[in-house]
Amino acid sequence: MIVSRQVATALSAVELADYKRFGFVVRRGVFAQEEMAELAAEAERLLTEHSDLIDPKNLRCRYMARFDAGEPLFEVFDPVNDISPVCERFTSDARILAMVDSICGEPASLFKEKLIFKLPGAMGYNLHQDIPRTWAGFPRSFLTVLVPIDRPTDENGCTEIFTGYHHDFIVSGNGEATCCPTIASIRPAA
Ligand SMILES: O=C(O)CCC(=O)C(=O)O
Numbered sequence: 001m002i003v004s005r006q007v008a009t010a011l012s013a014v015e016l017a018d019y020k021r022f023g024f025v026v027r028r029g030v031f032a033q034e035e036m037a038e039l040a041a042e043a044e045r046l047l048t049e050h051s052d053l054i055d056p057k058n059l060r061c062r063y064m065a066r067f068d069a070g071e072p073l074f075e076v077f078d079p080v081n082d083i084s085p086v087c088e089r090f091t092s093d094a095r096i097l098a099m100v101d102s103i104c105g106e107p108a109s110l111f112k113e114k115l116i117f118k119l120p121g122a123m124g125y126n127l128h129q130d131i132p133r134t135w136a137g138f139p140r141s142f143l144t145v146l147v148p149i150d151r152p153t154d155e156n157g158c159t160e161i162f163t164g165y166h167h168d169f170i171v172s173g174n175g176e177a178t179c180c181p182t183i184a185s186i187r188p189a190a
Helices: 013-022 033-049 085-091 094-104
Strands: 061-064 073-077
Touching (some): 013 094
Antiparallel strands (some): 061 073
């Protein structure tokens, strides 16, 4: 399905207000079931047809520690669009861009993309902001779009979002800029 950026739906005033207040907004049903099935099949295809790329020495591959302390598990193709026309299409889809444009107040551009597999047994991610203060010189206007391919649940490692930290960078309790603090150590959101 091809939708032009003008026809695709921008965020409503209520969604925009929610975004500004909470730092995130959830839009359900953006893609049809058949489109999501195509993306899921593409993820499986990449795992098998590009298994030759999956190697700890390949910079596009990220590995994750395991709960059972076994060998780290392959976790992410980062980037992915150059090996996946389907991912390329999703990340440039007008239905996503129209939403992001309305948050930015101008046409947004893709900075980077990745495909995360979250295979069973992997540890999962620590609390972090995607663009931490510690990345000196990076633009401060990034936002993250997350397209869940599998239905996200506690059991399969859904992403958990902490609201109220979007106006500034998270700092630890002692006021230090930090990339990946523990939940217990961060200052409460204002
Ligand atoms: O998928 C997640 O739960 C978090 C992933 C993430 O934040 C990242 O890759 O930067």
